[in-house]
Amino acid sequence: MRLKMVLAYVGSAYSGWQIQEKPSPPPTIQGALEAALRIVTGQHIRVFGSGRTDAGVHAHGQVAHCNVPDDRAEQDWRRCLNALLPADIRILSAGPVHESFHARKDALSKTYVYQFWTEQGFTPPALLPFVWSCGSLNVEVMREALPHLAGKQDFASLQNAGTDMESTVRHISSLELQALPPLPYYPTHAPMLALYVTANGFLKQMVRNLAGLLAACGRGRLNAADIPAILAACDRRALPSPTAPAAGLALVNVVY
């Protein structure tokens, strides 16, 4: 029986999604899931995610699939896995899905949010694991940059080295920047900027490079008019801004 799981995690304590086959493997989300499934079923069950998240990246809506024994059709997978998983990984839902379902290959689009904390000099401790404390940003300049980054384009300049992709063309169907009150502790002002990015797929650290580029615009180090040439170069070295930190990033939705 094929099982589809939707999960949330705080990635701070993990070396990313993907299991690392090493003598002393670091903790990973996939590893924690497979360890829980091994306790429930007594078998080694491989889990496939919709995509890898980097070390320190969070998720609220990551999707994964695996094959579980057919005689477990009555199992309440959400409840039993949540009882075994660490508190920073939670199953939102888990249930049977068509045998042909594949969490990565069938994904039509994914949405990430990247959170910038823009208040100079102070970040609320509760938010430290979830934001990039980048100081003040000019939101208007950042908004001017957005149209240059949306649409179907070759995003090779926003791809870090390490994974070979057949094509580096992706379609960003939605790119929005919102000012948000981050917690009820901030009822009256909104020093958090949330960048929502939806695309049919993402290159390695593409959202973090996009966030780094936008922050450079917000700091006056780059202009919206510089972006076409950066993308046209199809080379990460054409992008002068650093990759934004992992903590600000979360995978929030996968559409099938």
Added chain:
Amino acid sequence: MRLKMVLAYVGSAYSGWQIQEKPSPPPTIQGALEAALRIVTGQHIRVFGSGRTDAGVHAHGQVAHCNVPDDRAEQDWRRCLNALLPADIRILSAGPVHESFHARKDALSKTYVYQFWTEQGFTPPALLPFVWSCGSLNVEVMREALPHLAGKQDFASLQNAGTDMESTVRHISSLELQALPPLPYYPTHAPMLALYVTANGFLKQMVRNLAGLLAACGRGRLNAADIPAILAACDRRALPSPTAPAAGLALVNVVY
């Protein structure tokens, strides 16, 4: 020179605000502050807070004062204390104040927020330290209860044992319940209820008992009409609901 500090902390790792004079004292917010001040000044400096927060209770806007050596008038206290404090305690501002200022005695009112997570069966791991996962609540019934709890009243029934107070009359000047989207991961729905309480003072665990009472109303175990008799008893034993967990509570503002 008297120094006034406004601070934020995630209380999860601390045994509350107040230093415990024991052979092996547990970590406290006041203890961490005094340790940092000792490094900066070479002296033991006593810190006075606007009030104690319990173990696991958070703050975004706690106020404290202390006396620092007069020859340190040029010191950037915010910056140097933040460099020495653990990441889960942050100074928002620190500066000189009139010699007669007293963080507790001069407080005119304080505001707390209590956060209820009302989605059955699942709490986002990022929010676990900051909410009470109490399951679904009937907000309308809770709102009916609010007028019975506001105003100047004897709140002895909402006071846990352990501290003797001359008077148990307090004035709740504002009591509001708001549904909030807790994080950008939840752009479309708001399963978090935030109870804001402002009063001229609070009895021991009064907000947590208030939250417990309101949750009992939201679960149909108590009615708004039961509240006058509970308060009139002036006895904690007249309140049938348990004290709500510390994690949901945060001190958000002190007015002088």
